[in-house]
Amino acid sequence: MTHETDRSDTAVKVTFNGLILNVVLTIFKFIAGIFGNSSAMIADAVHSFSDFVTDMVVIVGLRAAGKPADDNHQYGHGKIETLCAAFVGIALVFIGLEILVNGLSKILLVLHGENLEQPGMIALAAAVASILVKEGLYRYTLKAANAIKSDAMIANAWHHRSDALSSVGTMVGIGGAIILGGKWVVLDPLAAVILSFVIFKVAFDISYKNINELAEAALDxxxxxxxxxxxxxxxxxxxxxxxxxxxxxxxxxxxxxxxxxxxxxxxxxxxxxxxxxxxxxxxxxxxxxxxxxxxxxx
Incomplete structure (x- = not known):
């Protein structure tokens, strides 16, 4: 087994494990959002579903990148992994934008005197579970990514953390809404807006680095x-x-x-x-x- 094949197998195994947890977590979030009357948790479930999509992209890319050089790809297939990492970074931009717009629209509703629906405890439990699972996936994926020096996996690890960060905002909002009630429901979208800028920063770093590589930029x-x-x-x-x-x-x-x-x-x-x-x-x-x-x- 070649070094690249062994590296690819490790990367795919770690990413596939994350994919399975993402599927379970997404289903749980959707159920918690519906039965817990939490639009924030439903949005968080959509975010987790996006992780599932990018996991699939990364798995396909890493499998392709692990192939040895051939007559049509005499320098190997490493650029496919870089392309996948760039895709994850760009996906993070759209996710951050979605969170930002959704948060601002809810803040505007509250400012115009409307009340947001108070969520149930199952939604809060889902938010806590999401933070723990996604932070664990971030650390697990990042450790493996650093070991095999995979930019695509590093990008995907940060995607996991972006989900954990958005769930922090969801937890604060849901918890504040349950404990304080009334206008304090605005804590949820406010936290989401702040966290969206964290996601933008991570997305920029990942996208810039990998798009630069695709453009044949010189080494550092x-x-x-x-x-x-x-x-x-x-x-x-x-x-x-x-x-x-x-x-x-x-x-x-x-x-x-x-x-x-x-x-x-x-x-x-x-x-x-x-x-x-x-x-x-x-x-x-x-x-x-x-x-x-x-x-x-x-």
């Missing part, structure tokens, strides 16, 4: 600097130019022209290229995609 300045130091500190390398960097899935990709003593034999020059390559692979992984062109130093 710190990584590029380290690559440069690795190249120029290799014995036999006199200079370099035309360095290009990017990321393909979880792997770095570099193109560089190194300059060596023009009096070296072809074998000696080739050995210097191999040394540069080996040093970079030892730092950035065996799956790194490296193209090193050797030129005489004139």
């Amino acid at each position: 300045a710190e990584v590029v600097e380290d690559i440069v130091n690795t190249i120029i500190s290799t014995e036999g390398v006199r200079d370099f130019h035309k360095l290009k960097t990017r990321k393909i899935g979880t792997n770095i990709a570099t193109d560089v022209h190194i300059q060596v003593d023009k009096n070296l034999s072809l074998i000696e020059a080739h050995n210097i290229c191999n040394e540069v390559e080996n040093r970079l692979r030892s730092k950035y992984g065996k799956e790194s995609i490296l193209y090193i062109h050797c030129e005489p130093d004139m």
Whole structure:
């Protein structure tokens, strides 16, 4: 089993476990929202359903990304995972927007003298259960994502946390409505509006990073600097130019022209290229995609 296949299997297993819990949680929220007379909990259930959709997208993407390189995809399928992570980030934008608009509309209703329906205890219990389950899924998914360095899974972990955060607002609103009653029902939409901006921030960070990768952005300045130091500190390398960097899935990709003593034999020059390559692979992984062109130093 290849490294990429093993990595893909781990990612799919973790994401599938999250999907199953999302399905159970979504059904429970819908039931609690209907029988607990809570429009906030029904909206929260819709949010959980969106997690189910993105889980499916991530599973399909990770399966595809785990396939080895072939004649049509000679650099592998890593970009599919990046595309899925970008999709999750964009989905978070729309979810945050939905929560914001829904919260503001309820606040306007209260300001115009209308009363929102007081929810039941089952809705509060569902909100508490949602926070615990979704925060647990966030930690479980993020731990696995960091272990296998999966941007798609990191994005999905934050999607879990966004659901937990929205459920905090739901819990505060429902709890305030039950305990205080009357106009205090406005606590629910007010908390939702505040939390929507937290979701927007997470969505921006995830989307920007992964869309940048799809646009073939260079690696972070710190990584590029380290690559440069690795190249120029290799014995036999006199200079370099035309360095290009990017990321393909979880792997770095570099193109560089190194300059060596023009009096070296072809074998000696080739050995210097191999040394540069080996040093970079030892730092950035065996799956790194490296193209090193050797030129005489004139």
